[in-house]
Every structure is written in structure tokens, then in C-alpha cells.
Amino acid sequence: MMFQYHKYHALGNDYIVLNPGEISFELTPERIRLICDRHFGVGSDGILLGPLPRDGAGPDLRIYNPDGGEAEKSGNGIRIFSRYLIDKKLVAADRFELKTLGGPVRVEKLKPDGSLLRVSMGTVTFRSSEIPVSGPDREVVGEEMEFGKKRMKATCVSIGNPHCVIPVRAVSPELACELGPDVEGAPQFPNRINLQILQVLDRRNIKIEIWERGAGYTLASGTSSCAAACAAHRLGLTDEEVTVHMPGGEITVKIGGDWSVLMTGSVSSVCEGALSGEFLNALSKLP
Incomplete structure (x- = not known):
């Protein structure tokens, strides 16, 4: 062997x-x-x-x-x-x-x-049938959902894998770990889902904490950065290019007019x- x-x-x-x-x-x-x-x-x-x-x-x-x-x-x-x-x-x-x-x-x-590498990650979608999210086919943007006993507004995204982005006043590892299991396994997500809690710092900077499907709390994630940046932009909170701040470091995300995504980060x-x-x-x- x-x-x-x-x-x-x-x-x-x-x-x-x-x-x-x-x-x-x-x-x-x-x-x-x-x-x-x-x-x-x-x-x-x-x-x-x-x-x-x-x-x-x-x-x-x-x-x-x-x-x-x-x-x-x-x-x-x-x-x-x-x-x-x-x-x-x-x-x-x-x-x-x-x-x-x-x-x-x-x-x-x-x-x-x-x-240092730049990756063209493809295009994102907010359509429920493509993420997937249960219920009628729709764009899942700022939709109120229940996770455990909490009701929160979520935007769901697929960039080839599924993500649920929840804007909050201030992110923390504790909050990501508290919400993560309930969001990952929520019944509305038939394939389970990755969670990002999102704090907007300004038009060009966001901060996220991450709970990854199948992995748990994570210091950084490339697809999570892309999903959170796209959700923030779709909600009108940020510009098309943002720096995503995570406990492990920073990734730059640039969003095209067709929702194509460029991600730049280190290895x-x-x-x-x-x-x-x-x-x-x-x-x-x-x-």
C-alpha cells in the first residue's frame, strides 16, 4: 500500500x-x-x-x-x-x-x-431550482427563513456549490458556529448548504465568518468569498469589486455584469x- x-x-x-x-x-x-x-x-x-x-x-x-x-x-x-x-x-x-x-x-x-492566483469561477445564480432551495422556482434574495428558532433574512447563491448568506450587524466565530449546523441541515436545503454570515464594512470591503457543509467552522473559503460578495452586491450593499476579510486572510472578488466572478488569492x-x-x-x- x-x-x-x-x-x-x-x-x-x-x-x-x-x-x-x-x-x-x-x-x-x-x-x-x-x-x-x-x-x-x-x-x-x-x-x-x-x-x-x-x-x-x-x-x-x-x-x-x-x-x-x-x-x-x-x-x-x-x-x-x-x-x-x-x-x-x-x-x-x-x-x-x-x-x-x-x-x-x-x-x-x-x-x-x-x-498568487486569479481564478475565473464561472457565473453565480440566485435561482432556487439551481442552488437548490425547496419551494417554487424563484430568486432567493433577502428572503426570511427560519433556522432552529431564529428567523433571519437570507440570500442564497450557487457558484457550482450552494451557499446561504445572512447579513448581520457584526460577525463572530461564535455566531457562525451557533447558526452553522441549523443552516447547513435546514429542510429547505435538500443538498445541505454552506453558510456565510456577512458584515458590510463599506462599499468595497466585507467581512465574513464561514460554516462549511461537511467541514464545519472554517478560517477561509474561496467559493464562500465569491458567494458573499455576490449576495452583498445583489442586495445593493457593495460595488462590483470587493475585498473579503476572513480570519485566515483576504480574497479579492470582482463581479461582472453577467454575474461572472474573478477571485484572486494566495496559496x-x-x-x-x-x-x-x-x-x-x-x-x-x-x-
């Missing part, structure tokens, strides 16, 4: 990159959970599996949450995977395209070492190596 890994973080949101050519076993939900466990495994906010064989239809990478579930798209994950491709000289161009389950993205290298390398035989044996015993 072979296992090589490569670990990166994007503003404190850390992922393990696994190249299919460097592992000799299937990634099951049970194995994903053990690898991502911060006490019993390597520890991470998820796993990026790729590059996958290009067969014309499938994605270039698969994105797994630490609970073993799969994510359609991750802005930080895309930047991390792109940095890995650059580090390993698997791409040579300054601009290239990747396929995700949430749609294709275009990546532009802004620094030669790939530590840092952490470590790479091989796991011990003892840990590999523990993985082999899992289904």
Missing part, C-alpha cells in the same frame, strides 16, 4: 493533495475521515484527488470534505491544486483550465511560483511526504 501526500493551505484553509499515481488504494469515506482527522491522521479541511485522467467528460480533480462527502467546487481547493500542478511542473502555461464537478474554471498565475506550501506503515495498515483495515 503506497501513499504520498502534499499539503498546502490557502489563508488557513488546508488541503491534502493526492495524486492517483502515488496512492494504491481507493479513497473511501472512512479513509478520507481518518486521513483528515487532526488527532489520528494528517489533519486537513479536505482532500484534493488529481490530476485525474482526461477522458473528455470527467473532472480534472475530485474534492472531498473531511466528513467523507464530496464537494462540487472549492475556490481555495482550486488554487491549492493549481499551485500543486505548478510546483510539480505538470502545467507550464501561465493560464490554464480545470474541470470540477461544479463546472470548468480558468486559472491565471500572477506570481511565477504560483503563490502556501506546507509539507509533503509519505505516511508510516503503521498508519497505512490502519487505513487498509477500513472499508
Whole structure:
């Protein structure tokens, strides 16, 4: 059983990159959970599996949450995977395209070492049928919803994965953790959902705290930044270009007239190596 890994973080949101050519076993939900466990495994906010064989239809990478579930798209994950491709000289161009389950993205290298990247994330939608949100087909913008015992106004967005943005007077980790489980699993969201609580600082700056579907409280998120920026702009609270402030750092989001989104942010390398035989044996015993 072979296992090589490569670990990166994007503003404190850390992922393990696994190249299919460097592992000799299937990634099951049970194995994903053990690898991502911060006490019993390597520890991470998820796993990026790729590059996958290009067969014309499938994605270039698969994105797994630490609970073993799969994510359609991750802005930080895309930047991390792109940095890995650059580090390993698997791409040579300054601009290239990747396929995700949430749609294709275009990546532009802004620094030669790939530590700063701009990603064209596709277009956002507020339509309930495309997010999805239960009920009649509509744009879910400033809609009053009940989460647990709280009634709050929410704007829901998809950028290839689903998001619920709730403006508040002041954000805090405690509030994100209080609301997160109720919002993620609310009955109106059949596929569960990511939560961003949003504080508008001025027309060009917003602050968010994040609860990610399948991961919990998170220091930073690329798709969450895009979703929150688009929700704030749709509500008329911000301009088309904003800096998104998160506990892990900042991402710049630029929104086009057609609701296309450009995201710019950094990536840092952490470590790479091989796991011990003892840990590999523990993985082999899992289904």
C-alpha cells in the first residue's frame, strides 16, 4: 500500500493533495475521515484527488470534505491544486483550465511560483431550482427563513456549490458556529448548504465568518468569498469589486455584469511526504 501526500493551505484553509499515481488504494469515506482527522491522521479541511485522467467528460480533480462527502467546487481547493500542478511542473502555461464537478474554471498565475492566483469561477445564480432551495422556482434574495428558532433574512447563491448568506450587524466565530449546523441541515436545503454570515464594512470591503457543509467552522473559503460578495452586491450593499476579510486572510472578488466572478488569492506550501506503515495498515483495515 503506497501513499504520498502534499499539503498546502490557502489563508488557513488546508488541503491534502493526492495524486492517483502515488496512492494504491481507493479513497473511501472512512479513509478520507481518518486521513483528515487532526488527532489520528494528517489533519486537513479536505482532500484534493488529481490530476485525474482526461477522458473528455470527467473532472480534472475530485474534492472531498473531511466528513467523507464530496464537494462540487472549492475556490481555495482550486488554487491549492493549481499551485500543486505548478510546483510539480505538470502545467507550464501561465493560464490554464480545470474541470470540477461544479463546472470548468480558468486559472491565471500572477506570481511565477504560483503563490498568487486569479481564478475565473464561472457565473453565480440566485435561482432556487439551481442552488437548490425547496419551494417554487424563484430568486432567493433577502428572503426570511427560519433556522432552529431564529428567523433571519437570507440570500442564497450557487457558484457550482450552494451557499446561504445572512447579513448581520457584526460577525463572530461564535455566531457562525451557533447558526452553522441549523443552516447547513435546514429542510429547505435538500443538498445541505454552506453558510456565510456577512458584515458590510463599506462599499468595497466585507467581512465574513464561514460554516462549511461537511467541514464545519472554517478560517477561509474561496467559493464562500465569491458567494458573499455576490449576495452583498445583489442586495445593493457593495460595488462590483470587493475585498473579503476572513480570519485566515483576504480574497479579492470582482463581479461582472453577467454575474461572472474573478477571485484572486494566495496559496502556501506546507509539507509533503509519505505516511508510516503503521498508519497505512490502519487505513487498509477500513472499508
